[in-house]
Amino acid sequence: MTEIAHRFVESTGGLRMHVAEAGSGPLVLLLHGFPECWYSWRHQLVALAEAGYHAVAPDQRGYARTGGPREADRYTIHHLVGDVAGLIDALGEERAVVVGHDWGAPVAWATAQFLPERVRGVAGLSVPHRPRSSRPPVQAMREMFGEGFYMVHFQRPGEPEADLDRDRTATFRRILYAASGDGGGLLPAVPEGGGFVESCPEPARLPGWLTEDDIATYAREYGDAGFAGPVNWYRNLDRNWELTAAWHRAPITPPALYIGGDRDPVVAGPARRAVDRLADFVPNLRGTVWLSGCGHWTQQERPAEVNEALIGFIRDL
Template sequence: MPQPSTTDRIHRLVPSPAGRTHLVEQGTGPLVLLVHGFPESWYSWRHQLPALAAAGYRAVAVDVRGYGRSSRPEAPTAYRILELVEDNVAVVKALGEESAIVVGHDWGANIAAVSALVRPDVFRAVGLLSVPYAPRGGPRPSEIFAQMGGDEEFYVSYFQEPGRAEAEIEPDVRGWLAGLYAALSADTMPAPGAPDPHFVSPGGAQRDRFPTGRLPHWLDEHDLDLYAGEFERTGMTGALNRYRNMDRDWEDLADHDGAPISQPSLFIGGGRDASTTWLADAIAAYPTTLPGLLSSHLLDDCGHWIQQERPEDVNRILIDWLTQVTSDK
């Protein structure tokens, strides 16, 4: 695979329902829209942009609403998932295309999945990294999260109150990000049996359980500076507001309860990622929920930041899948 290069990346600001979406584009060919998760940016796809471009694709990585140079509406309700789907649609149209293949990681996987679910006219295939597709259903999400952890608080519940997580993170954005990235990376995550960084002790902070002392192998000081610099400039509220709309998403998607995604699909997970172990039942249900699944992979000894921890493997799998999708067109 080609080494990452900045020489032919194009940065653009395009109109979107929130105002603008910042994107980074590389290559020509069928459009592949890359959607990042929390707490990241377009930069989390830095290894995929040149590889997909070299393979004959127009690779476009966006800053999701609330991140980076994209618009950051003040109203928390502006971050419900259907709003982010419309941002994705606006990007496709602004680039002069009628359709795209959408690939997402972490929250981006959820955004990509819902994009394919509700706008199959625009998104003709969907790739999901780290977070499996689980159709809307069951109790209200906040009720589920409140029951997790016993006396401890699940991080999603911890993020709900506006300003609370910001007060922990924003005084030391760089240190917090370094700790979270390390906590969920295969080579630096806490040992089995150690306190789980997905939970917060009563009266404590999430960072209390983060490892310290070294960065994961995929993250150097320059990378960390770039991530931290963006969040120091924008603050964390836009990113955290995604978590604060999970109940609204559940309400908004009521008409899609239990709905499968029928387009050609892909899943790649990390073998040591909590997302794949907690949601193992969702992966097992893929024959029903992703009937168009062409390829599914669990990468051994890989954590959550999959396309950065194992870029060569992810690029190979992505390109093999994209070849199938585009050759079937």
């Protein structure tokens, strides 16, 4: 059985990053989303290693064993892409296949857009590339979804991370279930005066892909870092919009793959159009894979299908 090893890498961007890794060969970086860490790629690390690749899943800036700065303005998309480039350097490589899920997907897409010479191929899970909007996103989401939309709610200082840190076991159990295909693929509204965690349903029983040990691992991995860093990613949505003006509608040119679940709230309803139009802005899109009955947590809910799609895509590069 292939083992997953752990170490800390001094990124050339100045961040001491915890990485989980397996195998040897061409480099494949696996970028997690919210509220996750390296552990969300536990199934892919082994499969990619056994297929002949060096699979590396970092805890990204602010998360879990990596941790990060307190200042919110040090979590911009430029910092996050810089961390990826610095990690590729620190691992002794010139290029990598970059795979991202949830928040990791925009980082992967942006890395391929800003630094195409460093990216052999890019894969986005759940979140498709979206071209830069015509106006700052937070106000647009506030007008469309209201103050209770979780991305708007996360702009409040101090309150969201206190809610998420209060009972981490409940946080992971409720959020992972709510947005899954088993939980109905929900992005619930935060009630006035309430918190995001309580707005997510308590499962009567866990789905087959998620165990109590998995939940305990997530809660343990967050350790001293907690949720302040992860929430700070959301507090840079408008700042990222300002910083990316130079790449307005710039194409993403490396070979690309998209994988999504047909019960994922991120691409439900009108949001599905972003996937349908993906090739307009990602001209070297090699394929779109839809996972039936799958919610938001693609690589955890459907590991075998995700592994097959990723390995096939990488082998064809």
